[in-house]
Amino acid sequence: MNEVIKTLLKHRSIRKFEERPLSNQEIETIVKSAQAASSSSFIQAYSIIGVKNKDTKQKLAELSGNQAYVAENGHFFVFCADLHRHELLAEKEGADVTTALESTEKFMVAVIDAALAAQNAAVAAESMGMGICYIGGLRNNLIGVSEVLKTPERVIPLFGLAVGYPAQNPDVKPRLPIGGVYFEDAYSSDEEQVKQLEEYNKVVSEYYMGRTAGARSDNWTGQMAKMLSNPARMYMKEFVNGKGFSNK
Structure with missing residues (x-):
């Protein structure tokens, strides 16, 4: 078993980090690793917003449901579905791409591209001795998150990635067989x-x-049944459509 596979199989979510900010070089390495991920038709329909400012982190933590590790980590990345740059390039080239950008297909491409990039970033960070935790809680209030991060039309913050040096050592959680x-x-x-x-x-x-x-x-099916019996974030379709995604 090689070192890459060992890194993948020992993944745990880390929710407590050392007070040790990532260096600019470490951040750049993680971002470059994210960029090396596959991208549908070379469209590269995502952006990554790195958050260093403590006040901004605290605001995002509050919007995510007061998760402390959103504010307290080595660095916080926000992965966004992004078709805004494609609108800009269309203006530059004198092309009409509105129908494509508003299609459900391109929405899926943007979400998938962002997810692939994020997982590359996560594996890169873990291979460097860091820990990570994905933060879906950003979607609790995407209107607020978008205001904090100043994201324009056709950009949706999808999730965060808290990264840092672990200050805890949790067990690996068992996956489905x-x-x-x-x-x-x-x-x-x-x-x-x-x-x-x-x-x-x-x-x-x-x-x-x-x-x-x-x-x-408790068991897994009981957990999932309880969670799914209480639908969450039901504003999402309206928000996604309002940002210019998935209207066709």
């Missing part, structure tokens, strides 16, 4: 999926029992 996510030649049967879920529930319950000295023993 490989048979629960990898199917060959066709999608798995419901019967097989239920079997995989039952096996996974046992693993997750044992994980929480060990992690909390018996104080918690």
Whole structure:
């Protein structure tokens, strides 16, 4: 097993970091690694906003649900779906690209490009001895986040990435069994999926029992059912459409 695979398999979310800001060189290395990710048709439909200012970090932490590690980390990156530059290049070239930019397909391309870039950044950071935590909580209030980051039309902050040197050492959280996510030649049967879920529930319950000295023993399907029974961020479609995405 090579070092890249070892790094991938030992991933944990880190929510407590040393008071040690990343150097400019470390930031540049992470961003360049993000840029090396694949991009659909070379469109590069994403941007990364690095946040150093403590007050700005604190505002984002509050908008994310008062998550302290949004404010307290080595560096905070915000990954955005970005078709604004494509609007600018169209003006430069005298082209009408509005229909393409407002298509659901290009919205998906922008989201996928940003996600691929972010995962490259995460792996790069972890390979350098750092820890990371993705912050989907930014989507709790994208109107506020967009105002703080001054993002223009056709730019949507998708999620944050807190990066820094770990000040904790949590266990690796067990994932679904490989048979629960990898199917060959066709999608798995419901019967097989239920079997995989039952096996996974046992693993997750044992994980929480060990992690909390018996104080918690809930399983994965129960967690997910509870979460999905309370729909969240239901303003998203209106916000996405309002930013000029996915209107066609």
